[in-house]
Amino acid sequence: MPEIRFSAALLAGVLCACAARPVETTRTAITPDTLPSRIELGHALEVRRLTDDVWLHVSHKDLPGVGLFPSSGLVVRAPGGILLVDTAWTPEQTRVLLDWVRTALGAEVREVIVTHAHDDRMGGSEVVTAAGATIRALPLTIERASQSGSPLTATPLEPTGELELLGGERVSVFFPGAGHAPDNVVVWLPSHGVLFGGCFVRAGGSTGLGNLADADVASWSAAIRRVIERFPSPTIVVPGHGAPGGPELLHHTRDLVDAARAER
């Protein structure tokens, strides 16, 4: 409906004028509605639009015995720049993603939240650090990254913290307890109704719990219930691998975890 868009644009203009912040002006200069909903960037990397200001980045890696396997993170457009939730899987894919952000969104990646210390979450950490972005991660994630030989230059996150980043973007980070990994966090973006579950949350099509190398299934059972209780009605839930959905992904994960526990 063009009338509504026009009004919203006018309102945004008025707000910008009141706030008198140059970053807001940059934001309104972007014309994101001309961007297609799914864009292949090459290097086994693509971006998909989830909401007006949130994109999924999906990077694929060729896993032995599995083939090309997708991993998802987020690109969030905030008033003062771009927030990534997790890097792409590899440094090269992350470089391509930063280039796309710069040219398509006209902004720089300034903040990155890493949701646990595995390669699919932080494989591009050196690239984002070199680009001047601030990485934030749990102290345990920083410690585990260092132990794994891929040290993170990161600012410690509180296990349960409300952040306001990049000119007013509200971000809620929640450590529910160990699950897929001892340090997994979920990230809630209240302005967009998006809950990023990462590898702690399984996709709708998943029939199992995935990589259990660092998992604690007993703890995961209580932890997924804490997430359901804390975030009862997210509009969009994004798993670490596979298609986004709604709150049913949280229930699906709970059921998979319970089934895995029953088998043990």
Ligand SMILES: [Zn+2]
């Ligand atoms: Zn993982």
